[in-house]
Amino acid sequence: MKERRVGLPDLPDVGEGTVVLRFAPNPNGLLSFGHSRGLIINSEYAKAHNGTLILRFDDTDTIQKAPLLSAYEKIEEEVEWLTGLKPKIIIASERMEYYHKHAVQLLEMDGAYICLCSGDEFKEIRKNKQECSHRHQDIEENLDLWMQMKDGRLKPGDAVMRVKTDMTLPNPALRDWPAFRIQDTKTNPHPRPNIGSRWRVWPLLDFQSAVEDHLQNVTHIIRGKDLMDSTRKQLLLYDKFGWEYPTTIYWGRVKIHEYGGFSTSQIRRDIESGKYSNWDDIRLPTIASMRRKGMNAEALKAFWIELGLTQKDISVPLSSLFSHDTKIIDIKTPRISFVREPKSLELVGGELPASITVPSHPEHSNFKPRIIDLSTKIIMVEKADIDEALSKSNKFRLKDLADIEITDGKAIITSIDSAGGLRIIHWVANGKETNLYYNEDDGINCQKGILENHSHPIGTQVQLERIGYAVIEETGLVLSHN
RNA sequence: GCUCGCGUAGUGUAGCGGCCCAUCAUGAAGCCCUCUCGAGGCUUCGACCCGGGUUCAAAUCCCGGCGCGAGCACCA
Numbered sequence: 001m002k003e004r005r006v007g008l009p010d011l012p013d014v015g016e017g018t019v020v021l022r023f024a025p026n027p028n029g030l031l032s033f034g035h036s037r038g039l040i041i042n043s044e045y046a047k048a049h050n051g052t053l054i055l056r057f058d059d060t061d062t063i064q065k066a067p068l069l070s071a072y073e074k075i076e077e078e079v080e081w082l083t084g085l086k087p088k089i090i091i092a093s094e095r096m097e098y099y100h101k102h103a104v105q106l107l108e109m110d111g112a113y114i115c116l117c118s119g120d121e122f123k124e125i126r127k128n129k130q131e132c133s134h135r136h137q138d139i140e141e142n143l144d145l146w147m148q149m150k151d152g153r154l155k156p157g158d159a160v161m162r163v164k165t166d167m168t169l170p171n172p173a174l175r176d177w178p179a180f181r182i183q184d185t186k187t188n189p190h191p192r193p194n195i196g197s198r199w200r201v202w203p204l205l206d207f208q209s210a211v212e213d214h215l216q217n218v219t220h221i222i223r224g225k226d227l228m229d230s231t232r233k234q235l236l237l238y239d240k241f242g243w244e245y246p247t248t249i250y251w252g253r254v255k256i257h258e259y260g261g262f263s264t265s266q267i268r269r270d271i272e273s274g275k276y277s278n279w280d281d282i283r284l285p286t287i288a289s290m291r292r293k294g295m296n297a298e299a300l301k302a303f304w305i306e307l308g309l310t311q312k313d314i315s316v317p318l319s320s321l322f323s324h325d326t327k328i329i330d331i332k333t334p335r336i337s338f339v340r341e342p343k344s345l346e347l348v349g350g351e352l353p354a355s356i357t358v359p360s361h362p363e364h365s366n367f368k369p370r371i372i373d374l375s376t377k378i379i380m381v382e383k384a385d386i387d388e389a390l391s392k393s394n395k396f397r398l399k400d401l402a403d404i405e406i407t408d409g410k411a412i413i414t415s416i417d418s419a420g421g422l423r424i425i426h427w428v429a430n431g432k433e434t435n436l437y438y439n440e441d442d443g444i445n446c447q448k449g450i451l452e453n454h455s456h457p458i459g460t461q462v463q464l465e466r467i468g469y470a471v472i473e474e475t476g477l478v479l480s481h482n
Numbered sequence: 483g484c485u486c487g488c489g490u491a492g493u494g495u496a497g498c499g500g501c502c503c504a505u506c507a508u509g510a511a512g513c514c515c516u517c518u519c520g521a522g523g524c525u526u527c528g529a530c531c532c533g534g535g536u537u538c539a540a541a542u543c544c545c546g547g548c549g550c551g552a553g554c555a556c557c558a
Contacts, residue, residue: 004496004505004506005496005497024558025558026558028558059558060557064555064558065558122556123555126554156556157556158556159556169485172484173486174554175554178555180556182556204556204557204558225486225488225552225553226553227552228486228487228552230558252487252552253551253552257493265557306507307495310488313489313550313552314493314494316493316494317494319509320494320508323508330520330521335520337518362516362518362520362521363516363521399517401517420517423519424517426518463518463520463521464518466520467518467520
């Protein structure tokens, strides 16, 4: 039997120098679940090779995916939470000089031209493997047009800079791809105050990313296979500059059963319109939301490492992620009782003590035990359990308390010690009315119930016995998962 | 339409010429343990997309088919 490989495959092409990887989100919103893959895979390799992780903000679109000023710091914090690493920060919008410098250099090498075709016109030309007239402008003309793009004589939509590849390339995506376009930053200023309306001519992803990867000595690019053609475009650019392209690795598409299609832009609009309360709304597939619900960074890490780097498109249920999380949180969550649809029962008979002490965890004694006052002799149990009592057996074991027999709303104690063989149910004495919130089909459900009195601070993750894990918040409980 | 990529149990994943009547996890079923329907332990179930070829030998290499996905934006 061959040995089973565990964890991530070895990183290929690890040379003498330091390994440099990057994670490059658009700060038009906070990180979503999907981002965590790129972050974890790249950071794990960086850690394994004692290399560098670059967090690069690709904030070069001020119109369609305008950056969110507050996202920069928050993403940085999310990255540290998720990876445990302090990444090197690069902000594309603050590095425009470099991109412009390389643009001019490329024009001077006759490796690019300013194209005045409309998008539709060029689409047709590309499809037919033709060349547009602008392709044959001489270098001086191109440099002049570049100036016109920069100084405002050419308006957004009038011109783009295209990298001269080959219009007969079999892959249509690679034919003279666009590298720079004009954005009206007077009416749509960049939200970073030091950038604002300073630039009109902005690089597109393929150019900006390619140049920056070279400038940062990125050694490995690991990303989704939807960016394969992007690599091929960038390779053509690297050839012109005589640079060596990093090693690239791709992963396939992942779909989570429970998550529909969503985009950061859409989430942002929905938050702004009030559909969602914020980035940590429990319905959202964001890192902020998952964190709020108690998800562990380690679970996310284990989950993505398990999926690995295959290029096949996969679809996984959320329960697969939760099973990793359960393993991590089970030992560190104190147990507490929460009764949904409570029905009260009066305890009758038996030698009932005034209070009992119950452990907060079945195996670990590092939690303070719970002391439960029984002086009122009234307890609450779940309606579903009572219903079962009516239909099947009316005998139960109240967990950690007593064997009982239910008749007419009374719980007659038959034994304090467990006689065994009885169904064990949970209960609450002296609880507080509390709401348990959980998301289901893009809606928030609220389950009312009685939560056992406790002294856990806000933010504590607990296990609601027989129900699942939840986080205690100011306004109630938020279900993690069961 | 053109281009690229991918197809191993229900879901993920390992293996990438002989060690494979195929790994591990998850899931389902059952049992054990436990004063939770949680955790833990054990058992069982279940897969190499199809068809050719190469080879003494193919999940693994080649070709064809089929299926799935992505790119062809003045988004990232």
